[in-house]
Amino acid sequence: MRKPIIAGNWKMNLTTKDAVELVTALKRDLADVTTVDIIVCPVFTVLDTVNDVIMDTNIGLGGQNLYWENSGAFTGEISASMLKDVGAEYVIIGHSERRQFFGETNETVNKKIKAAQAQGLTAIVCVGEVLEERESGKTQSVVQTQCEGSFAGLSADEMKQLIIAYEPVWAIGTGKTATPQQAQEVHAFIRAWLKQQFSDDVAQTVRIQYGGSVKPGNIKELMTQEDIDGALVGGASLKSASFVDIIKNC
Numbered sequence: 001m002r003k004p005i006i007a008g009n010w011k012m013n014l015t016t017k018d019a020v021e022l023v024t025a026l027k028r029d030l031a032d033v034t035t036v037d038i039i040v041c042p043v044f045t046v047l048d049t050v051n052d053v054i055m056d057t058n059i060g061l062g063g064q065n066l067y068w069e070n071s072g073a074f075t076g077e078i079s080a081s082m083l084k085d086v087g088a089e090y091v092i093i094g095h096s097e098r099r100q101f102f103g104e105t106n107e108t109v110n111k112k113i114k115a116a117q118a119q120g121l122t123a124i125v126c127v128g129e130v131l132e133e134r135e136s137g138k139t140q141s142v143v144q145t146q147c148e149g150s151f152a153g154l155s156a157d158e159m160k161q162l163i164i165a166y167e168p169v170w171a172i173g174t175g176k177t178a179t180p181q182q183a184q185e186v187h188a189f190i191r192a193w194l195k196q197q198f199s200d201d202v203a204q205t206v207r208i209q210y211g212g213s214v215k216p217g218n219i220k221e222l223m224t225q226e227d228i229d230g231a232l233v234g235g236a237s238l239k240s241a242s243f244v245d246i247i248k249n250c
């Protein structure tokens with residue numbers, strides 16, 4: 001039985017005061033939740049402060065990106081050990097906005113996963129097709145290529161340590177959610193791929209989140225799908241009321 005996992009991707013939003021206000025409310029309103037893993041992924045500059053608020057609670061902390069080297073002359077970058085240093089346990093890797101705006105490729109995603117795992121961080125690895133690819137029937141081949149490249153060289157045990165987020169790019173921040181059936185179809189495809197490439201154990205263990213305009217009103221139906229194990233939430237994670245409702249409805 002896979003435990004549901006809901007992660008909030010704050011993207012480039014919230015400075016210290018608002019971030020503290022948000023996690024303080026989450027800490028209060030989610031204190032009794034034990035059946036769902038809850039994670040927040042703030043901007044780098046508030047990780048440390050947010051960590052102070054959620055330390056010893058049921059809310060985990062994640063970064064939104066990292067660089068694969070541990071330290072050195074890489075201006076503007078941040079490493080896995082630095083994320084660990086401020087209390088992060090998770091890191092989002094290969095988000096579509098990073099692929100689209102910052103040149104992230106399956107190869108860089110692969111290096112980042114390995115760097116994250118070397119420091120004991122749980123990688124949340126994003127895959128998903130753009131609208132044109134869906135409309136031309138290429139969704140499965142795009143997702144398969146992303147999985148093959150991103151997970152190249154990982155062992156079955158390493159695969160079991162990570163989380164996959166299926167995020168159809170056309171559904172991110174657009175208000176258009178994939179139907180539960182559309183999402184389930186791709187989740188089942190990814191799980192079948194995991195079974196074929198690794199083992200049934202890996203396929204049954206890896207949690208696959210759905211991401212793309214998840215809201216309190218659509219999470220319940222998404223979660224009824226067999227292969228959907230949670231959500232990566234952008235916009236709706238920035239307000240405590242909607243993030244709390246998503247978790248309670250899940």
Ligand code: PEP
Pocket residue numbers: 009011167171172173174175211212213214232233234235236
């Ligand atoms: C995301 O940022 O991963 C995301 C799914 O955003 P939104 O929920 O706003 O569509």
